[in-house]
Amino acid sequence: xxEVQLHHDGHPRYRRMVRFxxxxxxxxxxxxxxFSTHMMNVLHLLLPEGERHFxxxxxxxxxxxxxxxxxxxxxxxxxxxxWHAWAHQVVLDHLAEQGIDTKPYxxxxxxxxxxxxxxxxxxxxxxxxxxWLYRRLADVAALEHYTAMLGQWVLQNRGLDYxxxxxxxxxxxxxxGAEEVEHRSLVFDVxxxxxxxxFIRAFSMLMTTPLFYGWWIAGAKYLMAHDPxxxxxxxxxxxxxxxxxxxxxxxxxxMVTQPARYMRPHHHPGxxxxxxxxxxxxxxxxxxxxxxxxxxxxxxxxxx
Numbered sequence: 001x002x003e004v005q006l007h008h009d010g011h012p013r014y015r016r017m018v019r020f021x022x023x024x025x026x027x028x029x030x031x032x033x034x035f036s037t038h039m040m041n042v043l044h045l046l047l048p049e050g051e052r053h054f055x056x057x058x059x060x061x062x063x064x065x066x067x068x069x070x071x072x073x074x075x076x077x078x079x080x081x082x083w084h085a086w087a088h089q090v091v092l093d094h095l096a097e098q099g100i101d102t103k104p105y106x107x108x109x110x111x112x113x114x115x116x117x118x119x120x121x122x123x124x125x126x127x128x129x130x131x132w133l134y135r136r137l138a139d140v141a142a143l144e145h146y147t148a149m150l151g152q153w154v155l156q157n158r159g160l161d162y163x164x165x166x167x168x169x170x171x172x173x174x175x176x177g178a179e180e181v182e183h184r185s186l187v188f189d190v191x192x193x194x195x196x197x198x199f200i201r202a203f204s205m206l207m208t209t210p211l212f213y214g215w216w217i218a219g220a221k222y223l224m225a226h227d228p229x230x231x232x233x234x235x236x237x238x239x240x241x242x243x244x245x246x247x248x249x250x251x252x253x254x255m256v257t258q259p260a261r262y263m264r265p266h267h268h269p270g271x272x273x274x275x276x277x278x279x280x281x282x283x284x285x286x287x288x289x290x291x292x293x294x295x296x297x298x299x300x301x302x303x304x
Contacts, residue, residue: 011189016083020168036242041091041220042219045223051081058187065190099229102223144180146254220234
């Protein structure tokens with residue numbers, strides 16, 4: 001796909017159609033650390049369902065966008081998010097092959113998201129329907145803040161490397177993280193363009209933070225309870241231990257520092273991450289390199 005020329009840092013350029021082979025990836029891909037493995041595995045459960053709603057909200061808001069640069073960035077954002085959802089869905093199939101059925105959890109998540117990020121009630125007036133779209137966009141912008149923060153974290157931290165993490169899984173996390181960093185400003189900018197109300201934005205962060213981490217922790221507990229190879233419960237002290245070892249972001253950073261940064265009245269996602277770090281990783285990512293080679297062989301424009 002040809003590159004969309006954008007000058008705004010934090011907007012996407014194009015989709016990279018990466019693929020991953022999970023045949024050699026063990027169930028506990030952080031060696032000897034089921035806790036860290038399953039805390040990160042929850043992302044495979046959350047992201048496919050969430051990103052489908054992200055796409056829908058941005059698509060619905062696109063008719064209200066009259067800025068050419070912002071409008072041009074929406075298509076590659078949607079393409080990136082749809083590929084992310086697909087890539088993580090394949091990991092769920094891999095987990096199922098190893099004895100962990102994630103469908104009960106993802107079914108509950110799907111129902112919750114269909115209410116909170118789905119269509120408005122039919123009896124809503126046009127004004128309430130517009131507010132519902134603004135609120136959904138604000139929720140997605142808040143969640144994109146977290147995905148960009150997690151992307152920056154996985155790009156710059158080396159704890160997972162030192163632990164001997166499976167290289168295929170680490171490449172997936174860093175490729176996805178790099179693209180989240182790359183398009184970190186898009187949804188926020190769409191929200192600011194079509195609405196921009198600070199109180200809706202702040203309220204969304206206050207509401208999404210406990211829900212996001214509640215579902216994350218519940219997902220980790222679910223995976224550990226259904227892992228047929230361990231008899232281990234989810235514990236806060238294991239999270240603190242993993243954070244000290246730089247295998248996971250710390251709970252204080254996730255639940256306090258990041259929401260506080262986002263809720264500043266003059267906040268913008270641009271300074272929150274480093275695009276050059278993301279682009280540099282994508283240049284050397286094994287999966288992204290293979291995607292470029294496939295594109296060239298198929299006669300498509302190379303994804304640089």
